Amino acid sequence: MQSQTIQRKILRTICPDEKGLIAQITSICFSHHLNIVQNNEYVDHRSGRFFMRTELEGLFDDERLLADLDRVLPSGTQRELNQAGRRRIVVLVTKEAHCLGDLLMKSAYGGLDVDIAAVIGNHDTLRILVERFDIPFHLVSHEGFSREEHDARMAEQIDRYSPDYVVLAKYMRVLTPTFVRHYPNQLINIHHSFLPAFIGAKPYHQAYERGVKIIGATAHYVNDDLDEGPIISQDVINVDHTYTAEDMMRAGRDVEKNVLSRALYRVLAQRVFVYGNRTIIL
Template identity: 45%
Template sequence: MNELTILISCTDQVGLVTNITRVLAAHQLNIIAMREFVDEANEAFFTRIACTGELTEPAKLKNQLLENLPGAAEVNLIGQAEKQIAVLVTKEYHCLAEILIKNQFRTLGADVKCVIGNYESLREFTEKLGIPYFYVSHADKDKSQFENEIKTIINQFGVDYLVLAKFMRILSVDFVKDYSGKIINIHHSFLPAFIGANPYRQAFERGVKIIGATAHFVTDNLDEGPIITQHTTHIDHNFGVKEMVRAGKEIEKKVLLDALELIFEDRVFVTGNKTIVFK
């Protein structure tokens, strides 16, 4: 028995669930889980459906679903194929380590095809776990050349997503456009607070009592892409910048891995600059 995930977004109207389930029943698909959300302000409908059954005509199913939905509907049929990812890093190891350990024990929900770093710092650790590591220096070339070299590597592997695991370089508009909707970043603050560099120092200087981390999709606007997950932890006057960084790294690991799990299980819709997450 095959498993199938169906993601649908469209204009909201009466009878949508009935129309959808009728089409699925006609294809002998058994619904084992179905989540829906209606964005009333924008009159938009979103649903994630998990099915089992032998789907012999996927194109026909998709066309019939579209015929029974309002105009400008989107339907994605997603099989059981494991997602393929590339991880981009600089020097910090904590997020990469979490990803590669889960990958090693096949609990990541995806397959890490390669790691690309703009320093050599993480090569030894990466290669010990059997993952190809590619070094692309940013120091001796312009941004366009630097990014083109990264693209050449990425495109060898045909990955579904790029994970910025503390990749401390700002990507160009053209690079982001080429991988639109496929780049996930972990930012070490509770966005929208403390955008950009040195957020822990910014937080320290502001005297905050809560710090956090945010996993988000990357867009043209720095650290302002659709947010996937966020977590926080309480701090007090005893925390200097170093203590904040130490506490923050633990949050960063959890937030990034939580976000990746949701994405790899196809539980995230992007709508405008927001996300709808079916946990």
């Protein structure tokens, strides 16, 4: 049944590439009297994969629209139709405030279409900051628990809020495969180096030792391997010989928070498609 108010929705399509896909998809939208506000598509010629993001406006009959699409789209097509607009996240933290602070500010004062349902920390350090913004903070300490137990307790706490995404805002714990698989394409991490340089712990110290002239940060989806998921956004700044590892850390904080929030901005707008270990951003 068709809704009675004008809505904006995002249709995301991934399928094997075929001649005429754009024509077929957009014709169907057209036949539903939907206006295409924005359409972006990409064909990965190496894998023969077609990706399309279609921003639609009008009166939607979701069921019929998807059924009409399924009739013409090749088998093996993944398609989803989601409401545009505000999303809901849970943020995981340890002790560092800068990425969290930026998310709190942007959620409250504009910049990210996001509600922070809760913040969960394995330390209590950031409770006061979170509570200043009237958002629930939960301490889920890892002390006395195995990694598996701790992750299970984290997941339990997270799932109470049914978030669209879980943002690791300098959450300094390695995640178990069980935890990661529980949130497919929902976990977004900020790593404090320009990946794949300086994987693992203490990247600024590694960068200092190597004598690099540029440092960076990387926001990525988390998959099974540490610091190995599909990259969403990266940025860098110049450093020189006068920077100690601590100076790099301080300067890097601004890059980290910028990169994380830029990545999240695109994810929230449903612009990011994951394919293998790469992202397509439409």
